[in-house]
Amino acid sequence: MPASGLRLILAPVVTGATLLAAVASAPAKPGYEVERKGFVAELRLEADNGYEVQVKARGNGTVQLATTTVTRQGALFFVAYRTRGRVTRDRIAARLGKLGRIDVSLDPEDEAHSGPGILPGWFCKGRDPIVREGVWRGRISFRGEHGYTRVAANEVAGRTTRRFRRVCGFRPGERSTFAEEDDDVSVLLRAVRRADGRTVEFEATEDEEAVDFMATVAEQREGMRIERVAYSFFAEYPGLFSIGPRAERPRAARAEPSVPFAGWADFRSGTGSGPVWEGPLRVPLPGLGMTPLAGPGFVPFICEAPEEDFHRRCPS
Numbered sequence: 001m002p003a004s005g006l007r008l009i010l011a012p013v014v015t016g017a018t019l020l021a022a023v024a025s026a027p028a029k030p031g032y033e034v035e036r037k038g039f040v041a042e043l044r045l046e047a048d049n050g051y052e053v054q055v056k057a058r059g060n061g062t063v064q065l066a067t068t069t070v071t072r073q074g075a076l077f078f079v080a081y082r083t084r085g086r087v088t089r090d091r092i093a094a095r096l097g098k099l100g101r102i103d104v105s106l107d108p109e110d111e112a113h114s115g116p117g118i119l120p121g122w123f124c125k126g127r128d129p130i131v132r133e134g135v136w137r138g139r140i141s142f143r144g145e146h147g148y149t150r151v152a153a154n155e156v157a158g159r160t161t162r163r164f165r166r167v168c169g170f171r172p173g174e175r176s177t178f179a180e181e182d183d184d185v186s187v188l189l190r191a192v193r194r195a196d197g198r199t200v201e202f203e204a205t206e207d208e209e210a211v212d213f214m215a216t217v218a219e220q221r222e223g224m225r226i227e228r229v230a231y232s233f234f235a236e237y238p239g240l241f242s243i244g245p246r247a248e249r250p251r252a253a254r255a256e257p258s259v260p261f262a263g264w265a266d267f268r269s270g271t272g273s274g275p276v277w278e279g280p281l282r283v284p285l286p287g288l289g290m291t292p293l294a295g296p297g298f299v300p301f302i303c304e305a306p307e308e309d310f311h312r313r314c315p316s
Helices: 003-015 307-313
Strands: 032-035 038-046 052-058 062-070 076-084 086-088 091-095 100-108 122-125 130-143 150-163 166-170 185-195 198-206 211-221 224-231 239-243 252-257 265-268 276-278 282-285 289-292 299-306
Touching: 038 130, 052 091, 062 100, 076 091, 100 150, 185 239, 185 265, 198 239, 198 252, 211 239, 211 282, 224 282, 276 299
Parallel strands: none
Antiparallel strands: 032 166, 038 052, 038 150, 052 062, 062 076, 076 224, 086 091, 091 100, 100 130, 122 166, 130 150, 185 198, 185 299, 198 211, 211 224, 239 252, 252 265, 265 276, 282 289
């Protein structure tokens, strides 16, 4: 994924925007996007140690509690705890293993009103979303692993949104952010290690705009899927990503990201034993501690392609 793609995905995490999550992956005409049908209930509140907590529950019973913080050095940390619970038009109830629980009901403050489209400036064909603002009352308690953050509340402002299938696009003459065409070339380096029920992944991406680094650790525990992310995009100096002689598959590269990462790692295409990804690269992840991102067990992959053909030639 190009660096600009990573920024687009993680921007809603930081800004609190949720509109992009409503865009379906269903095919649509160029310049148009499909907004899928569904129901979502959400709330957000401040937690300890500079974290924000967001709860998002969907009509299919999926409940996610996510914690987010951006440090003074510009490092982004994001942890999502996803489980199953009870979700109705006015109630969210779920247990987060030993870490906490959610049991709240919505006390509507206003009449339901129409919600916005996918993005400002877009026109849509179909029924507008129905939004109900109010206060969630009940109990929310959460304590992150090793106490990296905690929160407890009995009432929090929030909303529910009921969406209907719509097809949306920019008005004639306006340019879609999703349909930009250019000749920029992007480079992706990914290294993945799967062991002990845990997947550790490191990505370095470079395009004409920037260099980005991201680490993700995913695991299943206590009936929850937990994903932890560290991201360098907001750092004033994200670090170095140097690539050897250009070829369809570069033979060598080095990643030396700055905060929140430490150390470096080298990629070599190798000979008969396959590619190598080694070095003292690591990152401190909330609730997990310092996590190695290179060395034995990591399987690396590197790819270079024009941005308009990137997803086909450099698949995830």
